[in-house]
Amino acid sequence: MARSVEAKNSRARRLTAALVALSSVSVLSLAASVMEPVALQHPTAQGWNATSRAATGSAHPAEPDFADMIARVKPAVISVRVELDETQQTADGRQDGSPDSGGGGGAMVGLGSGFFISANGYAVTNNHVVDHAKSVEVATNDGQIYSAKVVGVDPKTDLALIKVDGSDFPHVKFADGRPRVGNWVIAIGNPYGLGGTVTTGIVSAEGRDIGAGPYDDFIQIDASINRGNSGGPAFDVNGDVIGVNTAIFSPSGGSVGIGFDIPAATAKAVVDELKEKDYVTRGWIGIQQQQISTDIADSLGLKQASGALVDETEASGPAAKAGIEPGDVITALDGATIHDPRELAQKIARMPPGTSATLSVLRNGATKDISLTLGMTPADRPPPVVAASDSGTAPPSEQNLGLLLAPASKVAGPGQKGMVVVAVDPNGGRAQHGLSAGDVILDVGGKAVSNAKDFRQDLASLRKQGRPAALVRVQSSDATRFVALPLQHA
Incomplete structure (x- = not known):
């Protein structure tokens, strides 16, 4: 599951480098080098704020010892294994990932890293690690294997939130502030499938723009990180996460000591939104x-x-x-x-x-x-609403409601109540039942709705009651009316 992003130099002699996801055992470059082949790949991170121990019987400080901190946080770091459809392609038309030698059956497998942020199984990884996933599994430090579901993703920051069912998982927290250049950093992850790998280094630079996206603000580190470290944490010496490992700069595909992390403040803000509503608005x-x-x-x-x-x-x-x-x-x-x-x-x-x-x-x-x-931001509008059955996965005939919805409170103009119809799938049948872009859904079956979760739950409840349609109250520009929304194919 490799990914690359072209990084551009505005001066005369341009050095085009590829930003490659480190989430797979094999690399797939998405951008070619113009001069010498230099790849920006997705790796691990480094720590900071380390205070050297006073040396015993020496005028010089002793080497820092991170063993106790690593023992404390390492159980929260997970390996992420993703199965992809062999025919699934990335946005630029290239297949995302590589065949797993032990897979077969048309499956493609990608490897990455992640870390638990709550006792009830929420974990952070990179979007490019779980992008186009058919299934996701995580392995903990003690060898336990769990199935995981993707809660939400944010491609613009390359972050994803996944969830494992269970409780009492060891977890870590994000650092409150940004590190300083020169602070220690400790990276833990799953490079080349070698889970639980620890590397150390320092923060090399701040605020890096590497051409990966519109909101580039990376922390540069020199802790060794490689393919498979994508999505893993970079810790300070206190054991707090300062960043999420996402890319490395490399002419060979391996670490040369230049890695990039998504800052903790960015990751925390994105993850909080994904946990609340499955998508990110800006x-x-x-x-x-x-x-x-x-x-x-x-x-x-x-x-x-x-x-x-x-x-x-x-x-x-x-x-x-x-x-x-x-x-x-x-x-x-x-x-x-x-x-x-x-x-x-x-x-x-x-x-x-x-x-x-x-x-x-x-x-x-x-x-x-x-x-x-x-x-x-138009591109950040929420995805089509998906109806869920008792098992959590709706049959194909019921899966897509054909509506793109957003909370009215998040869209300029319609007021604070209800859900705005941002777009209607012309093939989804909703337009034929009187819904169009700009309409505001105020309530479903007599219950007020203000978010996609309420909307899905209300439809699911009516479907369980055997109702053929849901009575939806809709406000248009000129009037308020009721619309019967068929449920058998919703």
Whole structure:
């Protein structure tokens, strides 16, 4: 289960490197190198804040000893084994993974790492580890094997939340702050299928943008991590998780001491959302923006090349509605200076849809503050609602409701109550029963709904009662009405 992402250098001599997932025993590059073949792959992490022991009878400090901390946290680290459909392909058309020599029967197997974050079996791993999984198994440090289900994924940060049934699992917690460059880091994972492998190093750099996604903010470490370490934890010396191992920079496919971790703060925020509602929503203002070069700064009369230049606004987006125009330079968000478009995008994305924000804008030499309400990033809108049977898996004829829904409170415009119909599958039959994009479902069978979980449960309850249809109260732009939603094929 290998993955690569092309990392770009903006200078004349570009070195294109591949970002390859370390979740599989074999590697599949998704991007070719332009000059020397250099791969960015998905690996392990390193620790920090280690204090050296005072040496006995020596003027020099003794080597640090992490044995007690490792013994305490290692049981929370798991190996993740994923079975894929041989015909399943990644978004760019390449098969994701590699045939397992012991598999057969058309199966493909990928290996990765993860770690428990709760006693009741919630665990974190990478999205690319479980992407396109037919089944997921985890192995604990004591050799126990468990089936796991994927609770939710966030491709933009390459994070996934999985769940194992049970209780009293050993677990770890995320660190409260970010590490400093030079702090110790300890990585534990499943490289090449060798579960429970421990490596150490230091934090090498902060805030790395490696071209993996729009919200790159990686911690760079030099602890040795390799394929199979993807999704595993990087600990500080206190045993708290500072990051999730996700990529390495490598010319050969193995570790050369340059690894990248998703910061703990990012992972915790994403995991909390996935646990709550199975998907992640991000703030959105609806602009296209670009970096301000020295020449552009001079032409705009700016003293320095700083801020985000607005190229275009989306007609229905919050920015356009608030009066943001092409040519505006966004210099601050809620009073905090914006240095470049990447910083603005990351800060907006961390704010929930529906949040009020103030942008400081430079226009025609004058600065003005513009207030707006953040919308929801279109790509982050929730997935189609899936109905569940008693076994937890619906038969194919009942699986897809053909509706893309979002809580009204998370979408600008419709108010705070109900679920907004974001889109209707033209082949799903829902449009024929009077539902269309923009409608707000207020209640099902007389019960108010505010999230996808309530919606699924209400439909499942009516189906168990043998009802052929659910009476759904719907608010459209001009009126409120009832719609009979058939259940036999819902």
